[in-house]
Amino acid sequence: MTIWAALIAAKEKMEGKIHGIVAWAPVAKVDHSDSLAIKGLLSIPFGEEALKAVNFRVMLPRMTPLSLASELVCSYLPWICEFIFNQIADTSTGFNRNMLGYYTAHYPNGVSTKNAIQLKRIVLSGKFSPMDHGPSMNLRLYGKAKSPIYDFSQMLKIPVALFSGENDVVANPTDVAWLKEQLQNNGSLLKFREFSNMGHLAFLLPSK
DSSP states (O other): OHHHHHHHHOHHHHTTTOOOEEEESOOSOOTTOOOHHHHHHTTOOSOHHHHHHTTOOEESOOOHHHHHHHHHHHHHOHHHHHHHHHHHSOOOTTBOGGGHHHHHTTOOOOEEHHHHHHHHHHHHHOOOOOOOOOHHHHHHHHSSSSOOOOOGGGSOOOOEEEEEETTOSSSOHHHHHHHHHHHHHHTOEEEEEEETTOOSHHHHSBOO
């Protein structure tokens, strides 16, 4: 969702190039997220510069032995992986448990520490904003020393369809409701539907 917001915030560059957006289990603000993965970000003790200093640029990089091991465990002892996924995201009705082995064969596949730090900033500030690159780079990119807050009223009015899950612990219904309101006020919301008994992973690995 952050990528989408960044695109339509760049009016001059993107006008006429994006004609519609479909967002499944959209994550914008995460104030009410119950995901242990999101909460775990708060325990990261260092900022981006400190991580750069020790050349720590990728979190959870892809490691073939680990991927093979997790694929085997999830294929033959799925209840273990299901328990872990329930702590990170969720495995509510609609989630295809038979796909756990295939999924873990490719994930985790690495995430930039810059992305993780940015998500931590969003969690701590409660504000939906673009990447904070530091005062000097922020001035060049945004014209301000601090990273601005995404202003939906100033964004391109592009039709957006939102689909979310009632049991999603990552894109919590309260946070999705906030996003829905912003899009309604902007005049961009084309359709909204919240599916009962569906969680975050049901949109990624559906049973049907």
